[in-house]
Amino acid sequence: MKRSEMNKRMREAVAFVDQMNFKLPPFAYWSPGDWKTKGSEYDEIRDNMLGWDITDFGSGDFSKVGLLLFTIRNGNLNTDKYIKPYAEKILIVEEEQVTPFHFHWNKMEDIINRGGGNLLVQVYNSREDGEFLDTPVQISTDGRAYTVEAGAILRITPGESITLPVGQYHKFWGEKGTGKVLIGEVSMVNDDRTDNRFYGEAGRFSEIEEDEAPLYLLGNEYPSVK
Template sequence: MKRSELNQIMREAVQFVQAMNYKLPPFAYWNAEKWSGKGEDYAEIRENMLGWDITDFGSGNFIQTGLLLFTVRNGNFHQDSCQKTYAEKLLIVEEGQVTPLHFHWSKMEDIINRGGGNLMVQMYSSTEDDQLADTPIEVSVDGRKLNLPAGSTVRLTPGESITLPPRLYHKLWGEEGSGKVLITEISSVNDDRIDNRFLEPIGRFPAIEEDEEPLYLLYTDYLPPVS
């Protein structure tokens, strides 16, 4: 993805979250110059992958296949000293924009539609060899247990939520004609470098063509390597 495209996606995201009366933390608006002056007292932001995360999943077409996320808080799989056992993310999903089928090896998450359009969630159980199972699925929607056939799709209108356990394949998109969707994800600790299993091989983090200066940094711009 071009940096100019990422910058424009961020501008539109900021406008949307402001219109929805959602407030991002101050570090959401730090550019490279502001980041250069931040010392070890901001290590949690860097090490726990807080901040902007934009991907087209290697598709080359963000609007068709892509996702914008902003990690507000997170623990850390790799530090025994980290006591935070939970994570929170903001997600924005466009109409018809697909997040491909995937599951998480360890993360349990609540996906909450905070406003805008309707979010569609298709689900499958996984087999022992990590393929799609044809067995029924069991999920909780706002505290109500549902038993559904494999491949079922649930529509989440604003205010509704769903709990997705580990190893449950899910695919997300915004319902056509309903508008873009503001979502929060509340989950156990998350590391997207190691906890995602996509049904089809994809690129989780895009290669970036630096055609202009970053508006705000992605967390991959300042993320330290896993030791």
């Protein structure tokens, strides 16, 4: 992705989040210059990759296959320095913008429609070799437990949520004609470097073409403390 497109998407995200009356933490708005003044007291942000995250999953077309996220809080599976056993994110999903099929090896998560349009979620169970199973899928939505057929598409409307257990394939996108969606994610500790198993060819972090200066740094771009 071009840095200019990332900057544009960040500006749009800030406007949408404000429109939805959701407030991001102060570090969301720190410039690259601000980060150079931040010492080791902010190591939790750096070490746990809090902050902005924009990916096109290697598609080259963010509008069709992509996702914008902001990690608000997170623990860390690789050190005892941070004791939080949970994570929280905000996601912005555009109409018909796909996050491709994947599951998590370690993370169970709730995906919550915080407002805007409808979110469509397609689900499969997974085999040990990573293929889809054709077995019924156990679903939990807002305290209701039920089963659906393999490959079922579930509509999550504003205020509703779905629980996605470890090993359950899911793909999601905004429903056409309903508007972009503000999604909350509440989960176990998250490590996007190791915990995503994509069904097809996909890359979690985009290669960036530096055609202009960054508006805000991504969660994997913070300068180290000297």
